[in-house]
Amino acid sequence: MLKRILAVILVLMLVAGVLAGCGGGQQATEEPAKEEQQVAEKKDGKYGGIFRKAIGANPPHLDPVHATDTTSAMIIYQIFETLVGLDSEGNLVPLLAESWESEDGKTFTFHLRKGVRFHKTIEGGTPTANGGREVTADDWVWTFNYICDPETKSPRAYFLDMIKGYKDYREGKVDHLPGVRKIDDYTLEIELEYPYTPFISVLAYNAFNVLPKEDVEKWGDEFNFHPVGTGPFKFEEWVQDEKVVLSRNENYWMKDEEGNQLPYLDGIEFRVIVDHTVRWTEFNMGNFDGMQEVDDPYYHEAKEKYGDSFQERPMMGTYYYGMNVELEPWKGNKKLRQAMNYAIDREAMIDLVKNGRATPAKGVLPPGMFAYNPDLKGYSYDPEKAKELLKEAGYPDGINITLQYNTSDGHKRIAEALQQQYKAVGINMDIKNVDWGAHLDSVERSEVPLFRMGWVVDYPDPDNFLYVLLHSDNRGPQGNYTRFSNPKFDELTAKARVETDQEIRKKLYQEAEQIVVEEAPWVFIYHYTTHVLNQPYVKGYKLPSFGEYSAKYTKVWLDK
Amino acid sequence: METRPDLQKETTVTKTKNKKREGRSLWMDGWIRLKKNKLAMFGLYLVIIIVLAALFAPFITKYDPYTQLIWTEGRAAQLSPPSAKHWFGTDVYGRDIFTRVIYGARISLQIGIASVLISVLIGVPLGAIAGYYGGLVDDVISWLINVIFAFPFLLFVLAIVAYLPPSLIIMYVAIGVVNWASIARVVRGQVLSVKEKEYVEAANALGSSDFRVIFKHILPNVLAPVIVQATLRVGNVIMLEAALSFLGFGVQPPEPSWGYMINQGRQFLLAGKWWWSVFPGIAIMMLVLGFNLLGDGLRDALDPRLKQ
Numbered sequence: 001m002l003k004r005i006l007a008v009i010l011v012l013m014l015v016a017g018v019l020a021g022c023g024g025g026q027q028a029t030e031e032p033a034k035e036e037q038q039v040a041e042k043k044d045g046k047y048g049g050i051f052r053k054a055i056g057a058n059p060p061h062l063d064p065v066h067a068t069d070t071t072s073a074m075i076i077y078q079i080f081e082t083l084v085g086l087d088s089e090g091n092l093v094p095l096l097a098e099s100w101e102s103e104d105g106k107t108f109t110f111h112l113r114k115g116v117r118f119h120k121t122i123e124g125g126t127p128t129a130n131g132g133r134e135v136t137a138d139d140w141v142w143t144f145n146y147i148c149d150p151e152t153k154s155p156r157a158y159f160l161d162m163i164k165g166y167k168d169y170r171e172g173k174v175d176h177l178p179g180v181r182k183i184d185d186y187t188l189e190i191e192l193e194y195p196y197t198p199f200i201s202v203l204a205y206n207a208f209n210v211l212p213k214e215d216v217e218k219w220g221d222e223f224n225f226h227p228v229g230t231g232p233f234k235f236e237e238w239v240q241d242e243k244v245v246l247s248r249n250e251n252y253w254m255k256d257e258e259g260n261q262l263p264y265l266d267g268i269e270f271r272v273i274v275d276h277t278v279r280w281t282e283f284n285m286g287n288f289d290g291m292q293e294v295d296d297p298y299y300h301e302a303k304e305k306y307g308d309s310f311q312e313r314p315m316m317g318t319y320y321y322g323m324n325v326e327l328e329p330w331k332g333n334k335k336l337r338q339a340m341n342y343a344i345d346r347e348a349m350i351d352l353v354k355n356g357r358a359t360p361a362k363g364v365l366p367p368g369m370f371a372y373n374p375d376l377k378g379y380s381y382d383p384e385k386a387k388e389l390l391k392e393a394g395y396p397d398g399i400n401i402t403l404q405y406n407t408s409d410g411h412k413r414i415a416e417a418l419q420q421q422y423k424a425v426g427i428n429m430d431i432k433n434v435d436w437g438a439h440l441d442s443v444e445r446s447e448v449p450l451f452r453m454g455w456v457v458d459y460p461d462p463d464n465f466l467y468v469l470l471h472s473d474n475r476g477p478q479g480n481y482t483r484f485s486n487p488k489f490d491e492l493t494a495k496a497r498v499e500t501d502q503e504i505r506k507k508l509y510q511e512a513e514q515i516v517v518e519e520a521p522w523v524f525i526y527h528y529t530t531h532v533l534n535q536p537y538v539k540g541y542k543l544p545s546f547g548e549y550s551a552k553y554t555k556v557w558l559d560k
Numbered sequence: 561m562e563t564r565p566d567l568q569k570e571t572t573v574t575k576t577k578n579k580k581r582e583g584r585s586l587w588m589d590g591w592i593r594l595k596k597n598k599l600a601m602f603g604l605y606l607v608i609i610i611v612l613a614a615l616f617a618p619f620i621t622k623y624d625p626y627t628q629l630i631w632t633e634g635r636a637a638q639l640s641p642p643s644a645k646h647w648f649g650t651d652v653y654g655r656d657i658f659t660r661v662i663y664g665a666r667i668s669l670q671i672g673i674a675s676v677l678i679s680v681l682i683g684v685p686l687g688a689i690a691g692y693y694g695g696l697v698d699d700v701i702s703w704l705i706n707v708i709f710a711f712p713f714l715l716f717v718l719a720i721v722a723y724l725p726p727s728l729i730i731m732y733v734a735i736g737v738v739n740w741a742s743i744a745r746v747v748r749g750q751v752l753s754v755k756e757k758e759y760v761e762a763a764n765a766l767g768s769s770d771f772r773v774i775f776k777h778i779l780p781n782v783l784a785p786v787i788v789q790a791t792l793r794v795g796n797v798i799m800l801e802a803a804l805s806f807l808g809f810g811v812q813p814p815e816p817s818w819g820y821m822i823n824q825g826r827q828f829l830l831a832g833k834w835w836w837s838v839f840p841g842i843a844i845m846m847l848v849l850g851f852n853l854l855g856d857g858l859r860d861a862l863d864p865r866l867k868q
Contacts, residue, residue, distance in 0.1 A: 277830045297831040345631070352630045352638060353652065407808055409827055416813045417653060420628045432726060433808055 046264040046557040051538075054279045054291040058241045058272045063224035064209045065147055065154045070456075070549040073206045075244055075270060077552055080209035080229035083110055083140070083188075084200055086550070088542035090316070090368060090460050092200055096135065096210060096230065097188075105195035105500040110188040112137060116253045118212040119234045128228050129214035132251060135230060137182035143211045144180040144190075145169075156207040159458070162199065164191045195498050197505065198461035205459050206550070232263040232554040244270040254554060264540070264557035283533065289558065290534040290541075292548065296410070299355045302533055311543040314359055315530035316366045317456035318465070321403060321523035322482040327449040329399060330521075336399070337520040339389035341379035343425045344418050348381075350526055353417045358526035363517045364465050366527040368545050370502075371462045371509035378517055378524065386425045398426030405431065405452035406439040414525075415452070444477040453481060456528065456547065462509040467493045470516055482521040489515045586784070586862070593861035600857020606850030610843075614665035621656065625663040625816045629654030639833050649835035651824065657835060660816035661843050667817050668847060671731055671801045672794040678736025679743055680790055686740070687747025688774050688782075692755055701744070708741035717800065718809055726812045731804070735797055746789050750782035757781075784862035791858055795851035802844050818844050 055074065061067035064076045085095035097110040112135070120132025148157050150170050160166060164179030179191045192199060202208075215228040227235050232254070233246035247267040254262045271288070273279040276295035280302075283291045294302045294310070302310050323330040323337050330337055346360035359367060362378025390399065403419075405411045415431045422429045429450075434442070443451045458464050468474055471493050472485035492512040496505045517524070532548045534541055537560040544550045594600055613620060629637035630653055637654030640646060648657035690701035720734040754760065755778060763777050802819030804810035811817035818840040825836025 276827070281830070295827065297828045297833070301831065348631060352635065409824075412808075412813065412824075413652065417628065419814060420626070420631070420653070423626075431813060 046260075046539075048264075048266055049558040049560075051265050051268045051290065051553060051556060051558065052288045053268060053270050054273050054283060054288045055270050056272075056274060056276075056279070056293050059244065059270075061224055062227045062235070062238065062244070064207050064227075064229075065152060065156075065211075066224065067207065068155050070547065074549040074551075075246070076206050076209070076227075077231070077550055078233040078246055078268060079227050079231045079235055080206075080211075081116075081231050082204055082206070082209050084204045086204050086460070086544065086546055088544045088551075090545040092204060095204075100200065105192075105197050105199075105498075107189065107191045108199065109183070110140075110190070112140070112186040112188060113253065114186060116230050117251050118215075118230055119228050119249060120251060122226065122228055122235045124236065128212065129218045130212035130228065131214075133212075135210055136185040137188045138185075139210050139213065140188050141180050141182050142213050143209075145177045146211065146213075146216065147208065148177050154207065156205070159202050159205060159207070162192045162194065162196045164193050166193070195500055197497075197500050197502075198459060198463045201459035201461045201464075232552070233265075233268055236267065241272055243272060246270075252554075256555065263554045265553060268553055286535070288535075289538055290532060292532070294531065294533050296353075296355050296357075296413070299357065306533060306536065309534045309536045309538065310531065311534075311541075312357065312529055312531040313543055313545060314367050315456070315528045315545065315547050316369050316460060317454060317528035317547075318361055318364060318366055319358070319454045319525045319528060320361070320452075321525065322443070322451050322453050323521055323523070324446055324449050324451075324482050325485075325521050326446065326483045329395075329401070330449060333393050334519060335389045336393035336395065338379070339386045339393060339425070340422075340427070340523045341520055342382045342389065343386035343427060344421050344523070344525075345381040346526060349414065349417050349421070353413055354526075357529050357531070359529070361524040361526050363513050363524060364469070364522070365462055365509070365513055366457070366465075369457070369460060369462060369465070371506040371513075373510045373513060376510075376513065376517060379520075383421075383425050386427075390426055395426070398428060400428045400430070401450055402430040402432055403450050403452065404439060404442070404448045405433055406436040407433045411452055418525075443481050446476060446481070446483055451481070454528070455479075460546070462505075462513075463493075463497060466509060466512055466516070467497060470521070484516070484519070484521040486515055486519060489519075590784070590858070590861040594857050597857045597860060599853050600861070603850045603853025603855075603857060606846055607854060610665050610847050610850065611669060613662050614669055617659075617662045617666065620662060621659040623656035623659040625655065625660045626814050627655065629656075639828065639836070641833075642835055648839040649833075651821075651836050652828070657821070657839055660821060661818070661839050664816040664818045664821065664840060665843065665847065667728070667811055667815060668798045668801060668844070670728065671735065671811075672798040672851070674732040675735035675739060675797050676790050676793045678732060679740035679793065680786065682736070683740035683743030684747050684779070684786060687744035688751050688779060690744070691748040691751025692770070692774055692778065694752075698748070702748070705741045705745055705748075708738065711738070713738060714800065714803060717804065718807070721804060721809045726809070728811065731801065731810060735800060739793060739797065742793065743786060743789050746785050747782055750785055751778055754778050754781050785859075788855055788859040788862060791851055792855035795848040795855065798844065798848055798851070 055071060057071045059067075059072040059075055060069060061072045062075060062079070064080050067073060067076055081096050083095060083097040084100070085093050087093045094113075096113050096116055098113045100108055100110045102108045116135045117132050118130045118135065119128055121127050144160070144163070146152055147154050148160055148163070148166060148169055150172075163177060165174055165177055166179065168174045169177045181189045181191070183189050209229060212228050215226070216223050219226050225238060232249055232252045234249050236245040236247045238244045245267065248263055248265060252262055256262055273282065276293065276298075279291055280294065280298045282288060321340075323340065325331060350356055350358045350360060363373070363376045365372045390396070403415055405415055412431075412433065419429045419431060439451070442448050443453065455465065455469060468479040470480055470482075470484045470489065472480070472490050474480040475483045475485065489512050492508045492515075496508040496512070499505045499508065516522075530543065530548045532541070532543050532551070537558055539557050539559045540555040541551065629650065633654060637650055639652055640650045642649045646656050646658065648661060650656055651660075686701050690698045716738050717734050720737075721730065724730050760773060760777055763773050768776070801810055801817070802822070805817040805819030806823045808820075808823070810819060813820065821840040822837045825833070825838075825840070829837055
């Protein structure tokens with residue numbers, strides 16, 4: 001009997017193998033045909049060409065309503081569009097709204113751009129359900145209702161919780177979101193519960209794109225695999241863990257300075273290559289026009305070899321070690337926390353371990369952020385002072401602590417360097433790695449005294465850092481992982497939320513940040529930089545300060 | 561037989577030779593056979609050299625395995641290739657790789673020997689009890705052995721190590737606890753055959769306790785295969801520790817574990833900085849090869865029947 005079963009299993013395995021082999025064969029025969037097609041396409045000035053980009057991970061989502069990560073966002077930015085956008089310097093610019101105004105910071109009126117159309121066809125010419133119709137205020141009203149609908153389960157809906165009636169709508173007390181209204185076909189009004197100045201910035205977040213009702217309803221959950229938007233590129237194909245292919249949207253609304261139709265590219269192919277080394281090698285062979293993440297070991301070579309087409313710039317994000325102020329030994333021991341900050345040589349670590357690809361952090365807010373304070377009184381490398389503070393903190397003979405971080409070669413490299421510096425002042429730091437899910441989980445449950453963490457901006461306003469990460473209302477999973485609580489700080493950041501005068505807000509935030517630095521719930525380590533590597537013939541690419549992932553390929557062209 | 565006088569002669573010759581010679585123990589016999597085995601002696605020398613290097617590490621190198629030279633010497637000390645100053649080069653923190661490889665031998669040897677000792681301490685008594693008593697006791701213990709064998713070895717250790725805080729002691733115990741089954745199985749098989757021997761029957765007839773029979777009469781006679789098995793296990797365990805450390809679950813930084821060094825260096829391998837991974841890799845290969853050759857040689861030496 002057993003033998004019989006074994007035989008059956010073996011036969012099944014053989015059949016599966018043969019079938020898989022056939023599948024592979026078919027794919028192989030398809031590939032050359034496509035390449036021929038690409039070669040046949042003629043280039044005309046700036047027009048033409050497929051941009052081949054190597055990326056580090058398969059995007060988890062292409063449905064913007066469900067995406068929370070940067071890999072997904074990178075592709076979503078090409079297919080979908082928001083009301084307002086960000087230019088490469090991080091300034092708010094009109095996108096699908098041509099202009100907007102607000103008297104009181106509470107009610108916003110958006111004047112929508114005319115002539116914006118949803119994609120007419122996707123996936124090799126298949127007509128979409130919307131038929132390529134124009135976007136009107138009705139679509140925006142429907143979209144905001146859809147995103148905030150609890151049934152939709154959007155993990156980013158809470159970013160919009162200041163919209164009037166959000167809570168009632170979530171709880172099912174009303175059947176629509178009363179705060180979002182259509183005035184006429186090209187005018188949209190959004191009313192908030194309270195004045196909230198960063199609101200416009202929130203709208204630029206990559207989850208809040210206009211969606212075609214017909215296609216979303218047609219596909220349901222499958223919309224993730226057949227995304228339809230208004231962006232410069234249309235969805236063509238997604239082979240899981242291999243590639244995402246986009247093609248040019250011929251009906252795109254934007255024109256360049258000379259009145260030529262955008263985008264220039266015929267399409268974009270995002271190819272998933274997880275291993276840093278393989279990605280770097282393939283890029284060098286000319287198999288890609290652009291690549292994500294040049295790892296530290298290849299950094300110098302890349303810089304030398306590619307010069308200006310290796311672009312780098314600061315990015316709004318902060319890398320820190322959090323000290324849970326409710327757990328020993330940090331509890332009520334400000335001096336010990338300050339000693340942690342004085343003991344490390346940020347400049348040398350960044351220079352030697354990170355190839356200089358970061359800015360030392362003096363405080364919470366990254367450079368380039370509104371209210372960033374260049375005169376902030378931060379910590380410098382002062383091992384003597386660290387030793388002294390350690391003594392005053394009650395640890396004259398040194399202290400043993402354990403850092404928990406999520407498994408990654410980069411984090412490990414940094415931790416091992418800082419470990420040595422801490423040891424020099426008498427702080428013995430053991431390091432322990434756990435996977436990202438378990439790490440975040442235990443940090444959110446406030447179980448870890450010392451942990452690595454980083455924060456990259458969602459919307460370019462200090463509110464996204466100071467309020468979210470350090471206000472006592474947000475202790476725990478909402479973002480305040482160190483459980484920092486300071487009444488004065490709470491008051492300042494809460495006040496800045498509803499204040500509309502930018503000068504006053506700036507002062508409030510700077511004062512609040514100085515309190516955090518003094519109280520030191522974090523070891524402030526560095527502010528991120530972002531970078532991209534393109535081939536020298538790639539033109540029109542501007543590396544956004546918001547991060548490489550947020551680049552749009554609308555004006556990119558290939559000069560070859 | 562009587563028609564073959566030459567044969568008769570030969571046996572008498574050996575007999576007279578034996579009479580002249582002093583009594584030689586099994587161990588002495590084994591040692592002589594081992595010495596004749598060139599491969600096994602090569603293994604033994606490899607192990608001895610590495611053990612000596614580990615013991616006298618501070619006298620062999622002037623560097624400290626933890627000191628990161630980049631903070632004082634700057635970029636010049638970072639990832640510098642092998643030279644007269646740094647024989648195996650330095651890593652990204654400017655630590656001397658030669659020093660770290662030597663100190664790393666301490667960790668590998670410690671884990672290899674300590675965890676095999678633990679598995680011997682568990683495996684030998686359990687195997688002996690199973691073999692001697694048979695019946696239900698044997699069934700239960702054999703069942704346990706099979707359960708352990710059925711587990712994917714690496715995964716089982718990973719589960720233990722991931723759950724408990726990482727430390728050397730926990731590594732010994734985790735590996736030892738999983739590793740005893742193969743030793744228990746060998747001992748059980750040996751005891752099964754030895755317990756039928758006349759001297760055991762004699763001891764029983766004299767009224768010796770079970771404890772005395774097992775430990776005094778049976779165990780000394782199954783020791784040889786245990787030693788062989790243990791030596792071979794040491795090599796396996798060193799590989800296992802390297803694998804765990806490579807995956808980040810083993811010895812934690814800044815301890816100079818070979819597996820961990822290979823993993824860190826791997827990222828720089830294609831950037832031309834080969835020395836960070838290659839030297840610890842060679843060290844693992846040498847030590848494991850040493851133990852395996854020695855183990856094979858011991859088996860041949862202590863159990864000549866097996867070879868025939």
